[in-house]
Structure formats: structure tokens, C-alpha cells
Amino acid sequence: MTSKVEKWLETNTYHHGEFWDILKLVELKKQQGIKISLCIPTLNEERTIGKEIVIFRSELMERYPLIDEFAVIDSGSKDKTLEVAASFGADTYRAKDILPSVGDKPGKGENLWKAIYQLKGDIIIYVDADIANIHPRFVTGIVGPLLLNPTTKYCKAFYDRPITYSTGVRASGGGRVTEILIRPLFSLFFPELAALIQPLSGEFAVRREVLEKIPFPIGYGVETAHILDVYQEWGLDAFAQCDLDQRIHRNQSTTALGKMSFGILQTFLNRLKRYDMVDKLPELATLYRQFQAEGNRYDLLEKAIVEYERPPMISVPEYCNKFKVQNTA
């Protein structure tokens, strides 16, 4: 399996620099006769939304017609998110006004799900609204692999951590929740998925044929559910991932990450139930998978972590003899 994962890493992991030629992406889109939609889900993002819209509209709609449709779908911002977005020419929607017949649920996943109904694209790109260093690569990097390879259905972004290393080799990890919760869970239950460097990143591009067939948790678990469901249905080869270099955004408190982890864990356990895995757990893996990056090459690091368990001391005869107690275990 390791060789399969390593091969996948080699063929399906990209760097945004490979997609610098936006004109080429536009040509690929035209050749394939498809439309591309961009969705930015928002909730109180007035500080960063304006710049995202100006740069995406200018570079990816007016200068190069890569994006055919661009919408901001809002969860009920109390600030001026929608006014700012509209003032720079974005189509703006409140999630509650889309598909009113199904009601309204609070959460980012709701916006992502309703975007499938509202937008017309054959590929939908989702980009979070809180990115301070927004750049066209946040779109071209994740849509590029889908345009390049018809079998790729779902492309995730990942990022460098802005830390320097004296050796030139750096640990290339996800955020705190990824490293503490998701990667250990994937390593145990779905080892191939540990090859995704940042499974929780909010920037991803997906084909409609996939989006319309998967359920959407509306809260913290949406990214995790997507990955598990797409993997179950289409396997690892349906995924690609792209290095977008640095992403500057708000840092969340540990308390907020705790809430996020709780939501993700619910989703994960629900998926185990849905896949009928609760009573039929696979043999638990003992290899933990991490990554290191050197330049643009990503190497899988496998560490055997065996949690050997000792029995209760009272079951050890020498102990019973010494302390004159009976083995009651």
C-alpha cells in the first residue's frame, strides 16, 4: 500500500507554479466544454471579502475568462460583508433564500451545499473568505489538476507553514486539528487518506457529478465527510492536492479548535456507522503517517507506534506472591 500512496503522492500532488499559465487553463476549459463556478461562503468577513472579489474578478474573469460565475453565499453576516461584496460586483446570496423549501440550517456546510443548487458550473471551486494574502493561485492551483486530468474529481489545497528550517527540510503538516485528530484517525482507519496533507483546508475544487451525490454535514465535519465519502465511492485516485504556498488567515483559539474537533469526531463516527465498520473494525494499523517536504517534493514518513498494553498487575503471579493477594482479574 505504501508504494500506492507514494505513487499517488508523486502523480497527484501539484504545486501551484505548474498552473501559472492561466491562458492554458482557459483553453483546457474550452476544449472540455465545461463551465467553472467559484463560491465564497461567508459569515462576517467584511475585512477580507473585498480584496478576494477584486482580485478574482480582475484576474480570473476579466483578464482571463477562467471563472464563468462567481457568487458569495452568506450565512447571515451582521457586518457589511454582503454590501462590500456587492459593491465590487459579486453575485451575493443569503443561504436561507436558496432552496427555501428545504429550510435553513446554520453552518458553512449549508452554504457549500446550497451552492450546488444555485451555481451552474460543472466544476465548483470553494475558497474561504478569511484569506489575507489572496492571490489567483488560490483558484488556479486547485482547479488546474481537474482540468489537466479528467479522472481527478476532487482537489484539495495545502499550504506551507511560514517557518524556516536550517536543513532545508521541513515538516509539512496541516493545522493543529489535522495533526492531532484527523491524521491519527485516518492512519488508523483509512491509512491511504493520510496521504492528504491538509484534509481540512477550506479551498477545494470538485466536479458537480461528485458534489450532487454526497451528503453535506452543515457544520465542522463537512470537509472530513467529503473526503471519506469520495474515498469510499471513487477511491484515492479521485483526489489530487496542490501546494499553494503560504496562507495567512485568522488563528483560532484552542477552545474553538476543541469545538471543531468535537464536530469532526461526530461526523467521523457517523461515517464508521454508515460504512458498517463499527462492529467490523479493520485490524488497527500501527503505522502513523506524516510528511516532510524538501523543495517541492513531499516524502511520506511512516512511524511504527505500537501501543502495547500490560495486564493488571494483580494478574502477575510474582506480584500476588509478594503482596500475598489473590489474582482476581
Add this chain to the structure above:
Amino acid sequence: MPENLSTILDLIPKHREALQPLREILLANAMMLGEIPAPTFGEQRRITFLGNRFTEEGLQRISIDEVAGNCMAMIPGREGKRNILVCAHSDTVFSQKVDHAMSVTQDTIQGPGIGDNSLGLAAIATLPNLLNRLELQFSDNIILLGCTRSLGHGNLGGIKFFLENNTFPLHAGICVEGIQLGRLSYSSVGMLRGEVNLNMPSEYDWTKFGATNAVTLLTKIVQGIQSIPIPTEPKTKIIFGSMNTGTSFATQPTTASLRFEIRSEADGMVTELRNRIADLVEEVATMSRTDISLTVVAHRKHGGLEYNHPMVKCMRKILATLDVKPHIEPSVGELSELIRQKIPSVTLGLTTGQHKNEYNESIDIQPTFNGLSQLVALLKSIDGGYCDDE
């Protein structure tokens, strides 16, 4: 001449409206350029971005010179007998380490260097698109230039190199600054930028009566400069730009530096003040037995167009049409080199803004369309021959 000056002026409001759809392209250029750090001597990445924009716009003769790193491109004219230079400096006062992230509201953009001079450079990058949108073609060639090494120690190195090596005779020049709208510079002020560096000898006897340190010595120099009489005519001033010395509360500082600028409408006055400061520095150095040096970092000569020069008159009429009050100020930037080369030129600003050269520098978005239509009108006026000296 295809249209007379009053027709050019009459078309300004129409052009201003026609440029509105280019807002996102202009602002995106300003932010993407502005988010690339470009301290003086470190402008390469920003210049490369500008060069890529020129390529995307299909311009001619695109080149980045190998010595100063200026980026040039040409919008060819119908006849191409004359060349009009439109330039903007690409460097900023902010170091590589400063967070250059820009933020946008409905009305403003905020970020280090957005007004000085990311917006000016963005106007150069957007100009070809802008002229296409207005369906304008000029008789003259327009030479677009992103200049390097403009500020501080750069001492206008970029434009100097360009003018020394340029093979296209320049008929006129326009220097574009992001802020402030209404700026009208048509003369170069006499200027000298100096740096005083002070080093106490390592064997200095701190216990000696009257012992001093770098802070007190530098203060003495500043006080001495302040006591030099400054004339009101010709207009003259000395600006203390920065002082650096000391590290804590009680450690005797042994090094200090002072940066200052002398500006005067008379060259002789600049030289006279420089000599007086040099004497003062020498006196303090001798009295304190300290190593103090005065270095001249940059020097400009006074000169320029007259107030009634046709180009200045045109600019005043253009600003009046836009209902913008002209703010006349002499320049120490690229304009002074153009004037030195006897190329009739002005510097103009594109929009209003605040906190120039501070981390929270900002520009107002909407007035930019006044600024751009002003630039277009001036180009048309030069192209039409209305700015030529009779």
C-alpha cells in the same frame, strides 16, 4: 491636431465614467503590486510582475535593464515620431520584513505603500488596457517605465540610468504618484540628503569630567543645525528625517546616526547650508574627540518649467475641469532628473489618501477615476501639441 484643447477638456467627464468598469483591474494591479515587497534596491520581483503585465497587454519593446532593473515598454503611436514618457517609481520605504497585506473596504484600500507608489505603478500597468477601453490611439509613442532605486540611498538611480542609456528621444514626461490628487509639480527643488554618523572611540574615558555619549553629541549637532538661520526667501527648509541611537535606559550609547534633508529653491543656499553643517560636525567631532562623519547621500539641483509653461497651463485647466484644486509643490523625485535633461515634465497624483509612508497608508478608491481621466487628458494634450513651448 485631431481635437482642440477644449474638446479634450470636455471629454474628461465622459472618460471618467467610461473608466469605471476598469476599477477591479486597476485595484487588483495596485494590490498585487503592493503586496510584493519592494524596498529600494530590492524591487526585482515587483518589476518582474510589471513586465509580465506589459507582456500580457501585448506591448512592444518590453525590457528590464540589466543594471538598474527598470522595466520599460512601448505603446506605439500612429506616427511614432515623438515619444512621451510615463513613469512611476516602484520602490517603497518599507523593508522586506513588513507585512505588505492590503485590505479593501467599499471606499478605501489600506496597506504599506499603496499610495506611494503601488497605485502609481498600477496606473502604468493598466494604462494600455485603459486606452483600449477609451478607444484612444495616439500619434506619439508612449514609453511606460517602472523605475527602480528612486528613494533614499537609491538617489534616483533607476531614472538616471534610463535617461543615460535611453535611445528614444523624449518629447515630454509625466511622473505618476498614487497620492495626492491635485498635486502639480513642474519644478525640481534644490535638495541635499545627508547622513551624520557618530562613533565614540572604544577607549573613551567615561569617568572623565564632562564625559558625554552619542545621544548628547548627536543632540548637540541637532541643536547646532536648528540654530542656523534659515531664510524665508528663497524658500528653504531643513527636515530631520530620523535619528538612531541607544539600546536601553542606562547603557552609554557609542554610535548614533542622523538623517536630514535640505530643500531650497536656490542651489546656492543648499550648498551654503551643507557647508555650515559640515563645519558644525567638524567642530563637535574635534571638541569631543569623536569620529563623526557627514555623508551626502543625494543631491538635486533647482530648476523646472515656468508657471505659465503650456504643459503647466494644460494641467491647471484639466484640474479645474475636474473641480480639483491644484496643489503646487516642487519635486525631489524622477521629475528632477527629467528637468535636468531639459525634458518638459510634470508630476501628478491620482487620488486622495492618508498616512503616506506609514503602515496604515491608505487611498480613496473613487477619486482615482478623476486621477486617471486627468492622466489621459494630459497625454492627449501632449500628443496634440498643446503642451509645447512656443
